[in-house]
Amino acid sequence: MLPDIDKIRELVEMMITNDLVELSVRDGEQEIALRRSGPVSNDVVVGAVPQVVAPAVDGGGAGGNADGAESTVGGEVVPVDFVEIHSPMVGTFYTRPDPESPPFVHVGSQVGPSSVVCVLEAMKVFSEIKAEASGTIERVLVEDGEAVEYGQPLFLVRPA
Amino acid sequence: MLPDIDKIRELVEMMITNDLVELSVRDGEQEIALRRSGPVSNDVVVGAVPQVVAPAVDGGGAGGNADGAESTVGGEVVPVDFVEIHSPMVGTFYTRPDPESPPFVHVGSQVGPSSVVCVLEAMKVFSEIKAEASGTIERVLVEDGEAVEYGQPLFLVRPA
């Protein structure tokens, strides 16, 4: 007997949701093979919103650490072994505690999980943001004084 | 036994809706393989309209003679070498010139291009319909007194 239509429908949904282009399933006698044309994303990317980092193909959680696949930041390809520090809130990004002080970190700085990497200001309250990772600051992704949204990548860290 | 036409129809619809280009399903002896060219139309078949004969997969012209592919009439698979006689107008189908006379043709009748196969009545005018093909009447596809629309298949002819 042929596989159930509902099962096929479910597979197709899975393909679309996850933007797969090919899928084949076999079990002994039974086989289902599906292929879709090109990269047809049904989701609309909102132009006004800074892109949240997401692995290109397998569609893992937005803002997750980039592992196991290449991911893009601002259109550039980022090697797989970096870790991102994301904004845990909405606010204004500052690299230093006050205008007279040096920045908390710069490219090349060594950080540990509890190293403060920046402050974020929201409603006149300044919050120190910790690295939550160990390694070397590879890149600062946001300009001093720039507004950031929840989940936005702030730093790229090369893990220790 | 061949897979159910409705199941194939459902799969085709699924392909169109989800923009699949290839789909194949197999179970032992049974197999359905479908392939679409590029981004194709999503035309919906209107249920209220008698289905015009169309090849199952490659979507050639509606109402054309069935050549080069299998086509379906009322859900059954029709071998490729039959020819259909289509209605050239809208009207009511009669198998005989008047209630007292015998039918113009019946299954097994030999016809030539100018043989009258039926009459169609529209606006109180009766028009004789010619076979336009040579061969043997294989099947009468419409009931006596039934309304037919333009392009509707009336007879199946096995070519001489």
Next chain:
Amino acid sequence: MFQRILIANRGEIALRIIRACRELSVEVVCAFSEEDAGAAYLGLADRAICIGGAAPRDSYLKSDRVIAAAEVAGADAIHPGYGFLSENAAFADKCRECNIEFIGPSADSMRLLGDKAAARTLAKKVKVSIVPGSDGVLEGDNETIKVAQKIGFPVIIKATAGGGGRGMRVVHDKTDLLAAIKQAKQEADGAFEKSDVYIERYIDRPRHVEVQILADRHGNVVHLGERDCTLQRRYQKLLEESPSPAIDSRMRSDLCSSAVKLAKAAGYDNAGTVEFLVDAKKRFYFIEVNARIQVEHPVTELTTGIDLIKAQIRIAAGEKLEFSQKAVKPRGHVIECRINAEDPDENFRPCAGVIEKFRLPGGPGVRVDTHGYEGYRLSPKYDSLLAKVLVFQPTRPEAIRCMQRALGEFTIEPLKTTLPFLQRVLAHPDFVDGSIDTGFAERTF
């Protein structure tokens, strides 16, 4: 009321009539061509019957097939929509001979109003002003000059067999007249093999304003206010609105009562539109009557709250109008934009093909009439009208803003459409001012 109506049309107007039938609980059968097989709107009818091939002459214009389809479907009335057979008096006669009601005016009033000279004579009789003209072919130079002086310069010379602007010639001064007549005759002869010409006063930079009327078969005639259809391109309307920004209430009342007088004099029934030109000095001139429903009828539906298609059907079924003139109370400001699948950057060349993405505008004050959807294949064989977007708002400035946001929401891919062109119109100071004329679109864009 009818039991079953056959629609002898396609696309958005077929869908519009299906909707009216559904709301009246009348069964509805849609005739369609092979080209339109599979279109979604057909699925909303109780039945659809293929009547022929793609070319209109093989299907939608084939009156015998349409009537045969009505007969086999057991329909007791035919709605012709607009275009195709809608103004064909012979078709209306044939329907009625077959005991199928034609949803439209009597064939006699269609013939009367379809004859330009007869319509002008009628207008004169009921004292509705017409564009002053020679009322027939010009004979001899002396008569020509006399007639022209009576009409008043500038005048326009037109070929009786003419159309599309060919053979037309504007003359501003008596001294140029005879030479221009001679040239026009030569041109007409070359183009139409018939050299007859006539002259009319040339209306410079006019507005196009039309009045919607409804008349039943019991002698009741009402008007439903006017529509301003000045925004045109090559005689194709692109945007319509009501009320007209160019006329005041006294003039509106004159225009509307003129329209009612004409309809009464013609013994007209059902829905019709009386078209006028309005010149820069706010004088208006009757041009013609469109003896059918029009593309832009929803403008009036939104100002008045009256469903014109339902009204057409009720009138054809012999019912009396449900409301008096006094009960018709237009409210707010309505604009309609026609979204055609045409490329405004390529001289409005029609664009056919499959719609891949189709997101309609919605929300407050927005009405959309469209037969399109994702996956619909727009045929190159027919009119390129894909959707009508209408907005209704308390005032004209609000209506313009609402239309801007509605068009901004409308996504149609990958076909080119008139959407960007309409956005340019809505943002143009002359349009916002209400100071455009029928030549505005062609001069400006």
Next chain:
Amino acid sequence: MFQRILIANRGEIALRIIRACRELSVEVVCAFSEEDAGAAYLGLADRAICIGGAAPRDSYLKSDRVIAAAEVAGADAIHPGYGFLSENAAFADKCRECNIEFIGPSADSMRLLGDKAAARTLAKKVKVSIVPGSDGVLEGDNETIKVAQKIGFPVIIKATAGGGGRGMRVVHDKTDLLAAIKQAKQEADGAFEKSDVYIERYIDRPRHVEVQILADRHGNVVHLGERDCTLQRRYQKLLEESPSPAIDSRMRSDLCSSAVKLAKAAGYDNAGTVEFLVDAKKRFYFIEVNARIQVEHPVTELTTGIDLIKAQIRIAAGEKLEFSQKAVKPRGHVIECRINAEDPDENFRPCAGVIEKFRLPGGPGVRVDTHGYEGYRLSPKYDSLLAKVLVFQPTRPEAIRCMQRALGEFTIEPLKTTLPFLQRVLAHPDFVDGSIDTGFAERTF
């Protein structure tokens, strides 16, 4: 007028507010959760800012994040929509402390009307009838019997800590009262660890009728007529209409003037809804004020032609109402159906997933508000409201027919929706009669 408004909401109401801002030429920024990233309505805003995770408590309910988003976006006002932070007086205060206007009433009137006892006291003061009740916890058997007799049987016993029907008990006769109170207290104690109960007159088979009001900050209060929201299921409204088929013009005028009196007494401003129960004898009782815009506000927009969201924004910007009570002239009949992604055959279980086919109804008399489209993934994390379909027609029977055809056109696949359920309601003789009560849907389907 504001320069830039932040929307602290999602889905259809966020889209509704975006549309209003566009039409007012006010810039608009939309806050969104990670779960809503990529939704098409966000693309219609000038900017969208992610404020947190999917769970409302991590995003749409997180007032600090919402205000921070408004700050970084440079918004000078926040529209809260309905639900989430819309009736949170502390949030309104905090916005205003940060020099960001909260588009809604003052925090004081929100607090006053949010307190059930205070609202009842206010209603008594301005002589608006309330459901007769014990006005507080019952002490001792004698007092209980006295109060119950004064209220009149049947009475309903409710737990002060109650909700969802638990602890409620209807008593038809004095002899059953004390035993029922005892049981109710035990039940309340078990359910809420608090045994306090109070009694109210039991309104059998009531209708739910509410009055829309608009009040500016200059002391002007107008009502915009009523909405009948009797069709409910577990206190969820499913269909709303105006005018109410159950009240006459005298009663309408009483209801509406009561609503205005209450709003004035509460020092209320912005849009609000005053809710009443109407019993079988056509007596009405004030229940509560919803101090925000409501899901069903478009019903009133269509009867009155007034854009309520624009009015909210103008009022919050300090403008005076543009119209007087006399200028508000409701017209025709409007019905709204809520299309929820729920399976009516599976006890209205929400259905999430990707919409594969989505074809909207359109044409005359139809308005659709929806954030859905083909390819939209409806999240299980939020409300299942997917679309609101509204119809406006001259009369109620026409509105019902129009809604039937509109719902018939609406194609949503593969998600289950309330469409078939609503069709059953529209075809039910009791609904057509206008003789339903708030228990109708649960009893009948």
